Amino acid sequence: MLREFVWAALLVLASGAAFAQTGDSGPAFEVASVKAAAPQAPGRMMMGRRGGPGTPDPLQVTYTNVNMRFLLQEAYNVKSYQISGPGWLDTERFDISAKIAPGASKEQFQGMIQNLLKERFKLALHHETKDMPVFALVVAKNGPKLKESVNEPAPATDAPPAGGPSSVLPAPPPPGGAGPALGGRMPVGKDGFPQMPRGGRGMMIMMNGSRFRLAGNQQTMGDLSNILAMQLDRPVLDQTGLAGKYDITLDFAPDPGSGPMAKMGMMMPHPPGADGGGGPAGPPPDQEAGPSIYTALQEQLGLKLEQKKGPVDLVVVDKGEKVPTEN
Numbered sequence: 001m002l003r004e005f006v007w008a009a010l011l012v013l014a015s016g017a018a019f020a021q022t023g024d025s026g027p028a029f030e031v032a033s034v035k036a037a038a039p040q041a042p043g044r045m046m047m048g049r050r051g052g053p054g055t056p057d058p059l060q061v062t063y064t065n066v067n068m069r070f071l072l073q074e075a076y077n078v079k080s081y082q083i084s085g086p087g088w089l090d091t092e093r094f095d096i097s098a099k100i101a102p103g104a105s106k107e108q109f110q111g112m113i114q115n116l117l118k119e120r121f122k123l124a125l126h127h128e129t130k131d132m133p134v135f136a137l138v139v140a141k142n143g144p145k146l147k148e149s150v151n152e153p154a155p156a157t158d159a160p161p162a163g164g165p166s167s168v169l170p171a172p173p174p175p176g177g178a179g180p181a182l183g184g185r186m187p188v189g190k191d192g193f194p195q196m197p198r199g200g201r202g203m204m205i206m207m208n209g210s211r212f213r214l215a216g217n218q219q220t221m222g223d224l225s226n227i228l229a230m231q232l233d234r235p236v237l238d239q240t241g242l243a244g245k246y247d248i249t250l251d252f253a254p255d256p257g258s259g260p261m262a263k264m265g266m267m268m269p270h271p272p273g274a275d276g277g278g279g280p281a282g283p284p285p286d287q288e289a290g291p292s293i294y295t296a297l298q299e300q301l302g303l304k305l306e307q308k309k310g311p312v313d314l315v316v317v318d319k320g321e322k323v324p325t326e327n
Contacts, residue, residue, distance in 0.1 A: 027111040029098035034120045034324040037065040037093040047093075049074065052100065053109045061109075063096040068121070068320070071096075075113035076315050081132075081233045085125075085317030092322050123320040132312045134235040135305040137225050139242070145302035146246045149218040203227055207254070211290055214250040224248060228305075231293065235312055240303065252296035 040046065047065040051057035063071070068089040069080060083089065098116070100109065117123040189195045193206050193213050203216030203223060214227065221238045224246075229236040231254075290296065297303045 027108040032098035120324040140304040252293040
């Protein structure tokens, strides 16, 4: 039986040089096209960013099929759970293409996005701090079950494409056996999941049918905490005391009402209460798909999530228009 899988590659972008000139109203793109995204082909979903400062194409940026929450994360360097606002932040999707002045820094690039959102979407927002539930990542009672990374040269052809956070829902692999390399880069194993290349550094969240896998090479506990925060839509604080780098594989059943797929409007419904910067948990995971992420962390990695409360900085959208002004 053919099975769909989603893989999400999460990359850390380097900052560019800080030389770009800015206008009276702050940094702005030289030219920018903003329009509603066209419906995607059945069985395939692509979204994300290519280009921009710190990438091989620093003078051009292209956003494909992104929602406003994604753009706000880019513009204000915040996580999904730090954004509060109306439901259309998640449902409306846009294509944006813009030219960037030579030498623009990452900070100036973020200012360009902020100004674009204000001008084209009439977006008005404010910042506030609110006490919210958080998780602390700690070592479980019986100690960690982590594999320390071994430094190996990364094969150049196995590297995921450069750009911001992205997700792809490709055509399903052939039934039985290993499929072809994903996009010519990552071979698909017999279990239906793309295989992480040896020696490279990075982390992915992948979905095959009702199963999720988090896989990463040379990851710190801070890296793991960040990606768990994305999946759980809640801050995760690293309190493990572990300072090494690890190769991580975590298989679990997703919570259908939370996580990056829900925020991107993919595969799962929008979680209740998300307008408040993080809502209650959705329905329980499919038990046949595997353990919950909480159980999987303890059984497979020897780690544990403890619930706490703490202050969280929020970006609150007060108003904005779903339809951008003309280019």
